[in-house]
Structure formats: structure tokens, C-alpha cells
Amino acid sequence: MELHGRNAGHEDPCAMHSFERFQTRDIEEARLWGARVFCENELSSLDAHSPVDARMYYRSLGGIGIGRMSYGGEVTIIPSQFDTFYLVQMPLRGGECIDSSGEATYTSSTVGSVLNAQRPIRIRHGANTEKLILRVDRDLLERQCGQHLGRGVQRRIEFETAMPLDSLAGKRWMRTISWLIDYLDGEEPSASPLLTAQIEQMIVTMLLGCQRSNQSEAFLEEPRTITPAFVRRAELFVEEHAHEPITVGDIAAHAGVSTSSLYTGFRKYRNTSPMLLVKDIRLQRVREQLMRSEPGRTTVTAVAYQWGFCHLGHFTTDYKRWFGESPSETLAR
Structure with a gap:
């Protein structure tokens, strides 16, 4: 060798x-x-x-x-x-x-x-x-x-x-x-x-x-085009305000474009949508909070509601698909 x-x-x-x-x-x-x-x-x-x-x-x-x-x-x-x-x-x-x-x-x-x-x-x-x-x-x-x-x-x-x-x-x-x-x-x-x-x-x-x-x-794919600045502005806005009740209109307004342009930009350059990005970031924040928490001091339900996930069934399905384990398993570590 x-x-x-x-x-x-x-x-x-x-x-x-x-x-x-x-x-x-x-x-x-x-x-x-x-x-x-x-x-x-x-x-x-x-x-x-x-x-x-x-x-x-x-x-x-x-x-x-x-x-x-x-x-x-x-x-x-x-x-x-x-x-x-x-x-x-x-x-x-x-x-x-x-x-x-x-x-x-x-x-x-x-x-x-x-x-x-x-x-x-x-x-x-x-x-x-x-x-x-x-x-x-x-x-x-x-x-x-x-x-x-x-x-x-x-x-x-x-x-x-x-x-x-x-x-x-x-x-x-x-x-x-x-x-x-x-x-x-x-x-x-x-x-x-x-x-x-x-x-x-x-x-x-x-x-x-x-x-x-x-x-x-x-x-390994070479980037075909340079991502527009408004897409990055939108991503940073979502990162900083994921804990707030933001809408796609709020994101578009901060990025300085129309909602249709925002959707087009995310679909073309990120292969996702603005609100899917919001959900992904919130799921990651839920995971981080569950990993820091102690069982008995909080619950999965409480953390999920805190991050805007009101339908626990859908939340659990999305969480497990993304992280490969249930939120209760993360909390129990």
C-alpha cells in the first residue's frame, strides 16, 4: 500500500x-x-x-x-x-x-x-x-x-x-x-x-x-451557473428566522423579489422550495434541541410544537425519513 x-x-x-x-x-x-x-x-x-x-x-x-x-x-x-x-x-x-x-x-x-x-x-x-x-x-x-x-x-x-x-x-x-x-x-x-x-x-x-x-x-457535478444573490439572501433569512412564523411572502420581501421569482430560483438552483427549506431547517433545530435535552425534562411534543410542527404524525414521519430514527429515540440518547 x-x-x-x-x-x-x-x-x-x-x-x-x-x-x-x-x-x-x-x-x-x-x-x-x-x-x-x-x-x-x-x-x-x-x-x-x-x-x-x-x-x-x-x-x-x-x-x-x-x-x-x-x-x-x-x-x-x-x-x-x-x-x-x-x-x-x-x-x-x-x-x-x-x-x-x-x-x-x-x-x-x-x-x-x-x-x-x-x-x-x-x-x-x-x-x-x-x-x-x-x-x-x-x-x-x-x-x-x-x-x-x-x-x-x-x-x-x-x-x-x-x-x-x-x-x-x-x-x-x-x-x-x-x-x-x-x-x-x-x-x-x-x-x-x-x-x-x-x-x-x-x-x-x-x-x-x-x-x-x-x-x-x-x-461531482460542475455548477452550471452561478446562484443568484437573492437565493442566498433568502436562505440566510430562513436560517436566522426559522424560529419565527415566517411565510413565503416574508422570504420574498427580504430577498427583494416576487414570490414567483423566489419559487423559480429555488427550483432551478436548489431543487427545492422555500417552505421545504424552512421545514428542513426546523427539523434540524428540533434534532439539535432533542439531543441537548434530558428525557423527563421535556417531551418530543413540546419541542415539535415549539418549532411549528402541529401535526405530530406528519412530523414524526418526516423526522424519521430525514434522520433515520424517531424523535423519541433521539431524545432517549
Whole structure:
């Protein structure tokens, strides 16, 4: 595998010794560490002659986390459903068989994998396999993709599971990962918020550009025309006044155009309507508020009404379609 980093050719640029989280021969301890860093999981050894010798190196930065891990022997990992993140896996040696919703993917030093949020996964980790891992928060991925497209992501992002690492795009991706490890290895844990945001954007943009997904066509499409200023004025107005009872007339008046021009502009340049944008932003604000709230101190109904959702049935359907879980599940976290 082509990896470039500090002292390339003299030492492994992806050693990550300063990021060590654990090293253990106890399979239950390894499982608990996996639960702490990622999510609950079932972990079982498949070969009594190749005992578990698990280790993990890992560091998080904002909405991303980078690591290196191995289990020594052959094991099966069944994580609970990923709700809040995507996981990119890049074998350095050995390989895995990944079953995602009944579809098998075999990884190696030339084929990595992307595990999608909210998909059931079963991983058969080969003996003596070692891999790099990159965790990306789902909210970060959707936000960055939406900002790039100039509109909200219209459906949950689904990547192809198999990730070629020996293609031109795959080599660019691995050089970026190597750079990130090299950078973090020499940085203090408290990076500046501005720099963290820039690194997050770079990693997410690279992932969306290098790996095929259901957003690839829109993401890689060259903009045909420059978006008119009135569309952006309207979007900023909605962002700032989503908590108020605004109408399409209010938005048009602030943007300085007629309502028909406003509808035409949003349809042509954003593939949506002004009031759908209002609803999308309010749904996002509901989610943010539910994630900050404690069960027992508020209710889904109260938060929904606060943001103008009076028909709870329609609200719940829209929320689940957008975020992949019910509002009550978000509140219960």
C-alpha cells in the first residue's frame, strides 16, 4: 500500500504509537474498548490456536477519529447498528469479510470498506489482519455535503461498501489519511477550533469525492451557473428566522423579489422550495434541541410544537425519513 508521511522509508508513517488506547489478550476487554470508542458489539474468537492479541491506537479530532487496530487471531465482530457515524476501514495487511445487509465484501491491502450508518454489519476479521480506521460523524458528513451542494441532503448518504485503494482516487485518499496521522502525531490534543473545522472539511470532502455514493453525481457535478444573490439572501433569512412564523411572502420581501421569482430560483438552483427549506431547517433545530435535552425534562411534543410542527404524525414521519430514527429515540440518547 502506498503511504506517504514523515520519515517514509525509515519507519512506518502509520505506527501511531502515541495514540495507544489498549493492548490486551482478554477478548472481553477488547470488546469493551470497542464499545467505548465506537458502539456496543459482539466479539467472538474463531480459532483457539490463534488467541486474541488485540490493540488499538486512536485519536479523535472534532467530528472525525483516526486509528489503527488489530485482533491478532481470527474473530467475528457484530456491532450494534451504527446510528451516528460512518466507519472507513483500510487494511494494512490481511483482510476481512464484511456482510452488510446480506452483501459480502472482501477487503485487503488494495480494497478497503466504508460501513454506512444505520446498516446491519457483520465482520469476519482474518488472523494477523491490521487496519487503519476512520470514523466520521454522520451529522458532520451530512452538513458538509449539504453545504457543498448548496441545499440540504435530500436522502441519507449511502456509500458503496468496497473502497478501491489502488486506484488513483484510492491513492489520493490514502495519502490524505497518512498526512492526517502524521499531522496529529505532532500536535497537542487541543487543536484550534478553526483548524479542526478545516481538517474536518478536507477529510469529508475527500471521502465524498473519492468514494462512490448515492450523492456522487450531485457532488461531482460542475455548477452550471452561478446562484443568484437573492437565493442566498433568502436562505440566510430562513436560517436566522426559522424560529419565527415566517411565510413565503416574508422570504420574498427580504430577498427583494416576487414570490414567483423566489419559487423559480429555488427550483432551478436548489431543487427545492422555500417552505421545504424552512421545514428542513426546523427539523434540524428540533434534532439539535432533542439531543441537548434530558428525557423527563421535556417531551418530543413540546419541542415539535415549539418549532411549528402541529401535526405530530406528519412530523414524526418526516423526522424519521430525514434522520433515520424517531424523535423519541433521539431524545432517549
